[in-house]
Amino acid sequence: MTLYAFYFLSFLAVLSALMVVFSRNPIYSVLYLVITFFCVACHYLLLNAQFLAAVHIIVYAGAIMVLFLYVIMLLNLNQETESQKSNILKFAAVISSGLLMVVIIGALRGVETGVIELGSNSKIGLVKNLGNLLFNEFLLPFEIVSLLLLTAMVGAVMLGKNHMRRAQQIAKNRNGKFADSATNNIKVKELTNE
């Protein structure tokens, strides 16, 4: 039964990943990517990684995808007027990625065979076990990751702030021009009245 669940989830994940690439509208791409992420989270559940499944849904489907949706809606990109690559380039992309798949599968054939016992009562993926590992063995990488997140946050805020200042300047210039033209109009009207 778990094998069927595996087949179903894999099929859904690959199908929606293909739809991410081939759907014209970016909003549909984001929604298909959310489906892919949920499938991957269900794979984690099958593999007894409950904590990672929860974190995956929270971080990817909850934070990253919402960020993507915000950007697409802020920039108003939900039209299908995207310039496409030429047919030769598309053909080359499909061929080269197919070749990459052949190479990877050929290289990994028979590397490590074994059967994963799905649904066995292993407690590796629980919070207690992972927390022990994270705060004993991997304490230094954990702290470095926190620094990385802080740096990314500062960088994103700096980039956003710079563009906000420029937009304010543009708006001010525009308002100044409008003000000038308005006063000019008033002067012209006064002159014509006289």
Place this chain on the structure above:
Amino acid sequence: MNNAVSAAIQGVPLNYYIWLSTALFVIGVLGVLYRRNIIIIFMCIELMLNAVNLLLVAFSAHHGDGAGQVFVFFIMAVAAAEVAVGLAILIVIYNNTRSTDIKVLNKLKW
């Protein structure tokens, strides 16, 4: 009841997970090569990271070692940082060029 549940449970060969992750990774590469929209390219990069994550979790479950899952945790943090900075850069590019086409950035190639 418990016996019935454990009898219904069976294993999945590790090779299947390798093939699934390879398929997802290759679809990500295909998206990066196929599309011109920067946002779609970002999403395909996320897809590739997810394929690697899935493979790490599969190997972790196979070997009974929790270190692989901790690495997945770190990869998620790096992906979040990458998306935050990348989308900020994307917004600045859009404000300067009014487009999210990678064609406007072709001077970065040389």
